[in-house]
Amino acid sequence: MEYNEKQIHIMDTAEKLFATKGFNGTSVRDIAEAAEVNLAMISYYFGSKEKLLEAVFVYRSEFFKLQLESMIQNKELTPLQKMESLIDEYINKLTSQQYFNTIMLREQMKNSNPLVIAQIYNLKNRNMLLIQELIEEGQKKGVFTNDINIYLLMSTMVGIANHVHMTKQYFAEKQGLQGLSEEALMKKIQMILSQHIKKIFKTILTNEA
Amino acid sequence: MEYNEKQIHIMDTAEKLFATKGFNGTSVRDIAEAAEVNLAMISYYFGSKEKLLEAVFVYRSEFFKLQLESMIQNKELTPLQKMESLIDEYINKLTSQQYFNTIMLREQMKNSNPLVIAQIYNLKNRNMLLIQELIEEGQKKGVFTNDINIYLLMSTMVGIANHVHMTKQYFAEKQGLQGLSEEALMKKIQMILSQHIKKIFKTILTNEA
Amino acid sequence: MEYNEKQIHIMDTAEKLFATKGFNGTSVRDIAEAAEVNLAMISYYFGSKEKLLEAVFVYRSEFFKLQLESMIQNKELTPLQKMESLIDEYINKLTSQQYFNTIMLREQMKNSNPLVIAQIYNLKNRNMLLIQELIEEGQKKGVFTNDINIYLLMSTMVGIANHVHMTKQYFAEKQGLQGLSEEALMKKIQMILSQHIKKIFKTILTNEA
Amino acid sequence: MEYNEKQIHIMDTAEKLFATKGFNGTSVRDIAEAAEVNLAMISYYFGSKEKLLEAVFVYRSEFFKLQLESMIQNKELTPLQKMESLIDEYINKLTSQQYFNTIMLREQMKNSNPLVIAQIYNLKNRNMLLIQELIEEGQKKGVFTNDINIYLLMSTMVGIANHVHMTKQYFAEKQGLQGLSEEALMKKIQMILSQHIKKIFKTILTNEA
DNA sequence: TATGAATGAGGTTTCATTCAT
DNA sequence: AATGAATGAAACCTCATTCAT
Numbered sequence A, B, C, D: 001m002e003y004n005e006k007q008i009h010i011m012d013t014a015e016k017l018f019a020t021k022g023f024n025g026t027s028v029r030d031i032a033e034a035a036e037v038n039l040a041m042i043s044y045y046f047g048s049k050e051k052l053l054e055a056v057f058v059y060r061s062e063f064f065k066l067q068l069e070s071m072i073q074n075k076e077l078t079p080l081q082k083m084e085s086l087i088d089e090y091i092n093k094l095t096s097q098q099y100f101n102t103i104m105l106r107e108q109m110k111n112s113n114p115l116v117i118a119q120i121y122n123l124k125n126r127n128m129l130l131i132q133e134l135i136e137e138g139q140k141k142g143v144f145t146n147d148i149n150i151y152l153l154m155s156t157m158v159g160i161a162n163h164v165h166m167t168k169q170y171f172a173e174k175q176g177l178q179g180l181s182e183e184a185l186m187k188k189i190q191m192i193l194s195q196h197i198k199k200i201f202k203t204i205l206t207n208e209a
Numbered sequence E: 001t002a003t004g005a006a007t008g009a010g011g012t013t014t015c016a017t018t019c020a021t
Numbered sequence F: 001a002a003t004g005a006a007t008g009a010a011a012c013c014t015c016a017t018t019c020a021t
Helices: A005-021 A026-033 A039-046 A049-064 A068-075 A081-097 A098-109 A114-140 A150-166 A167-173 A182-205 B005-021 B028-035 B039-046 B048-065 B068-074 B079-097 B098-109 B112-138 B150-166 B168-174 B182-206 C005-023 C027-036 C039-046 C049-064 C069-073 C079-096 C098-109 C113-140 C151-167 C169-176 C183-204 D005-021 D027-033 D037-046 D049-064 D069-073 D078-096 D097-110 D114-140 D150-166 D168-174 D182-206
Strands: none
Touching: A005 A026, A005 A039, A005 A049, A039 A049, A039 D150, A049 A098, A049 A114, A068 A081, A068 A114, A068 A150, A081 A114, A081 A150, A098 A114, A098 B098, A098 B150, A098 D182, A114 B168, A150 A167, A150 A182, A150 B098, A150 B150, A150 B168, A150 B182, A167 A182, A167 B112, A167 D168, A182 B150, A182 B182, B005 B039, B005 B048, B005 B098, B028 C183, B039 C098, B048 B098, B048 B112, B048 D182, B068 B079, B068 B112, B068 C079, B079 B098, B079 B112, B079 B150, B079 B182, B098 B112, B098 B150, B112 B150, B150 B168, B150 B182, B150 D078, B168 B182, C005 C027, C005 C039, C005 C049, C027 C039, C027 D027, C027 D078, C027 D150, C039 C049, C039 C169, C049 C098, C049 C113, C069 C079, C069 C113, C079 C098, C079 C151, C079 C183, C098 C113, C098 C151, C098 D097, C098 D150, C113 C151, C113 D049, C113 D168, C151 C169, C151 C183, C151 D097, C151 D114, C151 D150, C151 D168, C151 D182, C169 C183, C169 D027, C169 D150, C183 D150, C183 D182, D005 D037, D005 D049, D005 D097, D049 D097, D049 D114, D069 D078, D069 D114, D078 D097, D078 D114, D078 D150, D078 D182, D097 D114, D097 D150, D114 D150, D150 D168, D150 D182, D168 D182
16 A cells, blocks of 8 residues: 555644544544545545544554564574674664554554554564564574563563653653653653563573573 | 442443543443443443543542551551562552553543543552652661652553453563453463562562572 | 422522533532532432523522612602613622623523523513603603613623623722722622613603703 | 535525524524534534634624714715614614524623624624714714713614514504514504604714603 | 535433322 | 431533525
8 A cells, every 4th residue: 555645744733642542532634624624635645534533553563573683683692692682673663653552552452443453463474473483593592581472572672662762751750850851751761661561571481591 | 439230330330441441432332232221321320431431530539549458557667678579569450450450541641521530640649658668778777779850660560450451462472471351361460560670679679699 | 390498508509600611511420519418419309400400590580680660759859860770670689690690691692592582582572661661751751762772771781780790890990999809890780770860761761862 | 704505505504593492592503504514514604603603793794784884974964874874774773683683782791702792892893883983073063962972872772672572463453453464563663663763863972852 | 636515313401390109 | 226228300512314505
């Protein structure tokens, strides 16, 4: 599917609103106004509000995919270093695609649109495969333990990172960081998260603190 | 605030629907039909849909509070044992109050009703205090390390547990557990989660794998 | 019809609200709350909101009747003096019964309840008779002219007085009297109105300025 | 603000209903049915029932303004003749815009919409200025007395005319004019009112009967 | 291709009244 | 005699979508 500039603009606007106010909390009128396009355009381009959501998913999933292939092939990195790379890549995606990520979280909570669910599972499976590959490499090389539950590992990374992102306002308050700019706060969170998750992964993967 | 049986029944019904379909995705009519009460009853008892949500929060928050006081005073348990107890208690609450928990997650995602936000922060702060107390006890006794970020620790427990709960269907598929009853699956997840989080906490708190 | 204290209290409250917000703009709940009585009391005592309005009319009409009989019999007063007395009496009623008067004005504007219309016509007719009597006395004595349109005369008094009352806020602004207390303003208006209408009546009745 | 035919049609219909049944006594459904438009059109065009009232006010105020500029400049008319012209113009407006006038009267009785109040004051102030101008001209020329209260003068004209209009049914009954067509009755009232108010004005302005 | 106008359906809330006690 | 609980009806408004152009 090819989208023109206006369509992409609508999707960007919708993505932000869906993330902020929820799918049902966002009216087509809201989107049209925020995107400064004619109300009828949205049905005209996407068919319906539901299909607009699907379009956002199909379109954004592409950008959300972790780009790790070359790094994984890199023979100069240890399995643990590669895993750390993956963690950073994930945290980066989360930060740069926070609206889309929020929508994904929301949609996982309800019996959502099948196409949307499929996209989410797709992404999850892709990430799973990358982690799986790394785990197996580490296990073969004898640096990772043998009893690793990939699903739990992934949930650890995704769960912690998402929770911190979702509650970043609370975090800022508790850590006395309300003064920080949004950008600076995000950077700080990224750093802390990266370090924290890496530490946890090391223990899980290598059984060493 | 005292509620009569009918009011509690409406709140229970609303809680389930809000969790399943979201606040905006649930109409007052949905609630009235599901609860088998007259549509006008809901405004009559709660004033508005918004205030019904607030009522659910105020009412359920009570049940969601961790009950750990006596355990914490118990001098026969080590700090780590107490922390493990806290983890189990939290995971139990999550399981038994999963609808309410889902609503809380949803509400944290948007600029929600101030009263609702206040209730959530309240609960978070309570839990923080309990963890704080335990950490300090452990540090005094020299069994916990000194550089523990409470907020990160809490986010670790809450984030992982919630993520696994939210995606339990995906988990079941990946682990080949689709055959299990809902109840059995929940039990399994509880067990796995408990073990997993305890392991992570041990590393973070004691720096030992 | 005899009313108990509570019923009178409800009617007083309703009178004020009907005058201030209009019949349709006032809900039975409003009245119940303002009167601090149980909501069901109103239907219970008066049957319906409509019948409450009727009750207010029947009850208040009594108080609104001009009390001029003895004055009219007084042989020491000239017809013009009697007419001036009548003007003062009317203006007094208007001031002391302003809520009821406002309701009457409102109800005359629409196709109102027949009983209400009847009450209003009743009052009007009574006043008409008094004026008629005075006019005839004046004409017999040769101090009033012979071509007096009673209806126009009455409309002059009632129209001017009501209009000034209704727009008293505008009047206060224009005359720089915003600082005055409500009471002082009413007194001032009463005085000005009395003088003004008397002057007009003199011209109409005697053809002298 | 430019309105299309349909919008004007809706405003005309609403004006009539608001005048006849009051703002609160008129439902949006009433208006939609009377105007034979879809119910949603009204919100679509005007936003809300309240804003429709405002629109009626803004739109109609234009037509209600007295058009007297050229007459006032006319050097061949005496101040009194001009004042009589003004009276006729006002009575004409009242007759031709009776629905709008009724709404204005209603709205002055309650704490109404600020925009509506502003429009009313606007109109009043405009009329006041015209009268003021005429009075001053008359006083300069020595034909009017010096102690004229403009506000009272205006209230005299407006109050009498409105009261007669409002109670024209009663008038018709009392004068034995029930047989007359609506139009003929209006004409009769206009004539009588004009003559009556002019007479009163002459006395007030010149102190001559 | 693009859009202003339009609309049926359904949203939440309030209403006056009734009923069981 | 008095009232808390309840409710059907109707209020206003917004929704996603369609249609004529």
